[in-house]
Amino acid sequence: MKISIRVNNDLPYDELLQLVSAAEAADVDQIWVSHDLLLRSAPVLMGALAARTERIHLGIGIMNPYTVHTTEIAMVAATAQEVSGGRFALGVSAGATDFLGWAGLERRRPMTTVRQSVTALRALLGHNDIAEDDLPDWWSSSSSLRFPPTSPVPVYIGATGPQMRRLAGRIADGALPLLPCPDLFGKISADIHSGLRDADRDSAAFDLPACIWVSVGERDAARRALAEKLAYYGQSFSPDHLAPAGLRPIDFHEAGRYARAGDLGKAVEFIDDRMMRLAVVGSPEEVIEGCLELRELGARHVSFGPPLGPDPLAALAKLGRSVIPALRSATP
Structure with missing residues (x-):
């Protein structure tokens, strides 16, 4: 069972570093930091965290192609992959309509925009399974990074609706669907696998975290x-x-x-x-019960989201002491 933690970019850097260091010590596999508008910059935080960690994988979840152009997102991802020693993953989606509204931006054609952005990002970030006809209109012979990615960067789609989930299965390396209730994981997984089948892609290579919010304490x-x-x-x-x-x-x-x-x-x-x-x-026992439910539904990656608890460090310690070992020792 793979375990990841998701945190918001509202935390001061020193608090975030403590949390990430605790997650690394608790044997968490991956931490995702959000990039919500008008809060701290996730790309800057990624560079700082990469320099202060050794094992844990790092991800931005999510960036969107409305506030930052796809080519600049690719620059962020490839640089983060380089400075982290190949531990970076990128989450992309259309973003929230009201958040984009704060910047005076419209969320136009979200399915098309995400499809074109993710396809171009994967082409720029070292993936070689891209059909030329799928690339966006702005793509040209000059559309390549001037420094090669040290290794291909996995690109995830933040998918909430069924169409976006199927799109993730067709074109992405993973998805980040937030679960409103555990028993929906089966439906979400079915949408993803529908997209994988449509594109004749290997489901074993696709990462599908069961993303839940927890508050332990x-x-x-x-x-x-x-x-x-x-x-x-x-x-x-x-x-x-x-x-x-x-x-x-x-x-x-x-x-x-x-x-x-x-x-x-x-x-x-x-x-x-x-x-x-x-x-x-x-309690941790209630979290374990909910996660074992997800495992029964086929989840092989559980992602714990904020707030984690009234004291996030204490909550993470509880997850590390009891929840994570219980999930990893449970029979599939």
Whole structure:
């Protein structure tokens, strides 16, 4: 069982470094850092983390081709691969409509934009299975990095809807689908495998993390930590992501309004029990139970997302002591 951790780029660098160092010590395989708008720069953080770690793999999850051109994303990825000694992975998707709106950008033709960007990125980042007809219109004979990637960079798609998941199976090296509830992993996996079959690709080479949010700790404090994250991000979730949980983006409107104004105390008042079911909250034993469910559904990579707990370092220590060993020792 492969284990990864996902963290937001809202953490100060010294706190992030402590968390990543603890993850490396806890035998976590990979850490993903988000690149959400108007927070810290994930590419800068990747360079710093690569210099201060030895084994753990690093990823940006996600960048989008609206705020940064595909060629510049490729520059970031190839450089991160070089400075990390081949430990880097790149996540790409269309991004959230309201986040892009903060920069005055429209989320135009997301499927086409992501397809063209991911195809070009894989061509630039050392993959040789790209058909010339699939490359975007701007591609030319000059479209190549002036320094060769030290090794091909895996490119993942942040996929929430079924069409994007099938696209990931057709063209990407992995996907990062956030699970609104564990029993959806089978449906998500089926969409991915549909795309893999369409493109006649090897499913064994495709990485599909079961991406869940966890908050480990004393229940009230763990609930509060998760509620703050849901208040900030809930409104940006896609309708496809929320529908299986009986939720809509508009349900998070009031919480989001207060969270983005800095009033988390008021924001969490609008996070109800239905919303809390989007994550696993409570003890390590409850996390193990949820993850073993995922394993039964075929998951071979579990990715734990923020907030991890009211004290992320303490939560990570608990995951390392009990959850990770339990998952790795469980019979497939």
